[in-house]
Amino acid sequence: MPVTVTRTTITTTSSSSGLGFPTTVGSPRALTQPLGLLRLLQLISTCVAFSLVASVGAWTGAMGNWSMFTWCFCFAVTLIILIVELGGLQARFPLSWRNFPITYACYAALFCLSASIIYPTTYVQFLSHGRSRDHAIAATTFSCIACVAYATEVAWTRARPGEITGYMATVPGLLKVLETFVACVIFAFISNPYLYQHQPALEWCVAVYSICFILAAVAILLNLGDCTNMLPVPFPSFLSGLALLSVLFYATALVIWPLYQFDEKYHGQPRRSMDASCSSSxxxxxxxxxxxxxxxILTAINLLAYVADLVYSARLVFVRV
Incomplete structure (x- = not known):
């Protein structure tokens, strides 16, 4: 059966919000639309979260700093998006407005989700009962609200079958966001070189995480900058090749990392009790x-994401006749 290659162009129009509701550009009425109200909720919940924590100084260490950064960053970018839409400045925005809001909303949902999990498990549970603990618990609640608000925006503005939209609103585009975010979390966990420098095979795993992260980040940046036509190959073909390469690389990491970390034959530690650093909380x-x-676990999650990405990306390129 012959296979033909077609190039799929994904574009968008600026007259629709992607929600089935008309948008009022450059007018205060935009805040009364469902998407505007949702972004107001995002703005308020992230503001309350970091304000509660800052008022009592309830953040310490890398995990606390990460949570505080997440809420401040999400508040600042959401405020910028609201200002751009109220001022009708989409055409002057340096990045593609077709792709930027949903890309950011997906990242923000993942960021707030991580903060909602990390902050209570690594910080709040160790606080003594009192005002600081109460503020920290309330901040966690508002972080969860923000996560739900950002995830709702992603669900509402993502591409529907047959809809003309930007690439980042499609399933492969959202998967690119997930892939890069999971890779960043992996980098945070392997920040100590002691975990992998003793074995060349583990160093290969780190190289896999880095290479695949860079490739996925390049794909996102090309879309945000409307630079996909600068590639020497059609962009859908580039995406399919990227996804295939990443699947192959991550498949090796999924085997090598657990083997050299948890198998005693390769000087691994199969049981948690064998690690002296885990003896106490x-x-x-x-x-x-x-x-x-x-x-x-994150390697397995990213491998599944890349497999799904490969399936969806291949459908943009290969059409069986």
Whole structure:
């Protein structure tokens, strides 16, 4: 059966919000539309979250700093998006407005989700009962609200079958966001070189995470900058090749990382009790064995994401006749 290659062009129009509701550009009425109200909720919930924490100084260590950064960053970017839409400045925005809002909303949902999990598990549970703990619990609640609000925006503005939209609103585009975010979390867990420098095979895994992250980030930046036509090959073909390469690379990492980290034949530690750093609970700290396990799980998650990405991307390129 012959196979022909077609190039699929994904574009968008600026007259629709992607929600089935008309948008009022450059007018205060935009805030009364469903998407505007949703972004107001995002703005308020992230503002309340970091304000509650800042008022009592309830953040310490890398995990607390990450949560605080997440809420401040999401508040600032959401405020910028609201200002751009109220001022009708989409055409002057340096990035593609077809792709930027949903890309940011997807990242913000993942960021707030991570903060909603990390902050209470690595910080709040170690606080003594009192005003600081109450503020921290309330901040976690508002972080969860923000996560739901951002996820709702992604669900509402993503591409529907047959709809003309930007690439980042499609399933492969959203998967690119997930892939890069998971890779960033992996980098956070392997920030200590001790976890992989003793074995060349583990260094290969780190190289896999880095290479695949860079390729996915390039694909996102090309879309945000409307530069996909600068590639020497059609963009859908580039996406399919990227996804295939990443699947192959991650498949090797999924085998090698657990094998060299948890198999005694390769000087691994199959049981958590064998790691002296996990002998006691420490606030703001994740022991080495837990880091190794987290990386193994995240590697499997990213492999599944890349497989789904490959399937969807291939459908943009190959059409069986």
């Amino acid at each position: 420490h606030a703001y700290y994740v022991c080495s064995w837990d880091r190794r396990l987290a990386v193994a």
